[in-house]
Amino acid sequence: MRRWMGIPVAAVMLTACVTINVYFPAAEAKEAAKEFVEKVIGDQAPAATPQAQPSDGGKPGGSASVSRPGLEWGQLASRIDWLSLAGIGSAHAQSPDISIKTPAIQAIQSRMAQRFDSQLRAHFDSGALGFASNGTVAVRDASKIPLSDRVGVNQAVADQGRDSAAVYREIAVANNHPEWEGQIRQVFARQWVDSAKGGWWYQDAGGGWKQK
Known part of the structure; x- marks a missing residue:
């Protein structure tokens, strides 16, 4: 019994030396x-709503609840989260959500949306513009932009890239x-596409x- 009781103590001592890194x-x-x-x-287009799966509870052939015998101490010990008991969370638990709700971010988003609708969308439709691999907008074929619009479109493309x-x-x-800036840029570059x-x-x- 003393041999088993030493396991939690050893686990706690080991976790004291662990550095928890927040991953991207x-x-x-x-x-x-x-x-x-x-x-x-x-x-x-809105995402499709997943259909609920029918429950087979109470139907013939449905899976029945089966009682299981008690776990041996070795099995129980393997299922205990000793890090949680020691007050130390895992790296996964420590990772934050990505917030885009700050006033600065939402102000940029509003500018980009307005510019896209009023100055860029028609030129995406014509094939003049495209999404660049670095997460910005680029002129793909200037010949598809009327000469009178080119200065304005080039300025809008530059402004969109800056934002x-x-x-x-x-x-x-x-x-x-x-x-994380570089990684966020990569994620956004894929998402534009x-x-x-x-x-x-x-x-x-x-x-x-x-x-596309």
């Missing part, structure tokens, strides 16, 4: 990027991890243009 929460970042991007682009860079930086800083309408253009990793 890629899944949370993707959800935040999707919410942000689709509000800028707009016109996205994109600002929002990636602001999201990282707002979540207390400025070192994922949320793009069919027929719009985007750059692949090698810089080549492809049509």
